[in-house]
Amino acid sequence: MVVYVNVEFLAKDAAKAAERGDLIVIIDALRCSSTVVTALANGARAIIPVKTLAEARRIHAENPDYILAGERGGLKPSGFNLGNSPLEYTRERVSGKTIILTTTSGTSALTYSRDADWILVGAFLNARAIAEKAYSIASAEGINVSVVQAGTRGRFSLEDFLCAGAIISELPKGGVELSDAAQASLLAFEHVKDDLLANVMRSRHARRLVELGFIKDIEFSCKKDLFPIVPIYRGGVISKIE
């Protein structure tokens, strides 16, 4: 069967996609999705995304063996074990661990989509794996796919748009019908795919991260298909689909 694939440009539009009964792929390529994918690839058992610092600290107080992680304004909050740099999530640090993660845009997009049955987490790092799994689930269940850009502070972000296109480029040709927004993201990705990093660097969010000293995170987050990992968010927890 043909799966209809849409792209939503803003985190809040995840709620509409959930209402429609779509399988949702949340993208926050810089850096929340990339962090989630890397942590699971390096053996983290689960990630608990939470909205507020207070909630993160409360869960950590009750579960002191969990890793307390995340960012505000791109930086690691005081007293946290890890920030939001995928490169921090090494096997030595995260294997077998549960991570409490609070970020701004990425966590917000997950919250908006919480009523959906299927919520996957996509990045450049796992674009192909996400495309294959999203297609196989959606065609088996007879539902549509909505790729939702988390964006930056509630606004459209170029890097998430290109990442949506990267995922869409890996869907089976002939097996999908693309919305206008999905086609737009695919055209832009096809134009830059051989020079992805330089184009992601032009985004407002990337320039901000460079200022904060996180250029290596951007370089790493642009490595397409480094990890064949599919994170799924269900029951308040993100884990790896085996």
Next chain:
Amino acid sequence: MVVYVNVEFLAKDAAKAAERGDLIVIIDALRCSSTVVTALANGARAIIPVKTLAEARRIHAENPDYILAGERGGLKPSGFNLGNSPLEYTRERVSGKTIILTTTSGTSALTYSRDADWILVGAFLNARAIAEKAYSIASAEGINVSVVQAGTRGRFSLEDFLCAGAIISELPKGGVELSDAAQASLLAFEHVKDDLLANVMRSRHARRLVELGFIKDIEFSCKKDLFPIVPIYRGGVISKIE
């Protein structure tokens, strides 16, 4: 000075752009903008865009020498002189005339932007002329530019996105700073510019117009820079900037 250039994906976001004090370029490439540009290029004196059929008919009753024109569901309403096909707006029919025009998406975008000081109407047909004029006005006035996609029935449309990119591609390099959305549209346009028609044809709205028999309108509307015309909407009327 450097002019900041943004793209808004939906007609209703013209209101935000007007609030910010931006120069607004309204795009409804299929077909309202293309019709406006063609009519003015062929000597129409002015175009009065109105929202409702009733309002259009009322103005026409008071001014029977005006041309009553527009569409609903893509088709010419009963009793109207012209539809929304740019190809109908020949010099023989429109030279020296005033046109009352009611369309769905394009007229709506103009209404949302009405509080702005500068509202221009852009299409593929006049992309370069619009870019040059928008830049020269915005840099002289010290304001930003918002290119607003009229979209289709309140939704994102691929053809307007590509048209936004076409206009942005003609802005002076080094003279502008592009928002993430503006960069996204430019990347997509650059990818398809040598095969514009085939890509515009993939949009939902174009497929609908083909079904209705308007394929020639799409072919015509994709002719980039056919007319060096800049339509301006002011005081309720669209006319040509001389």
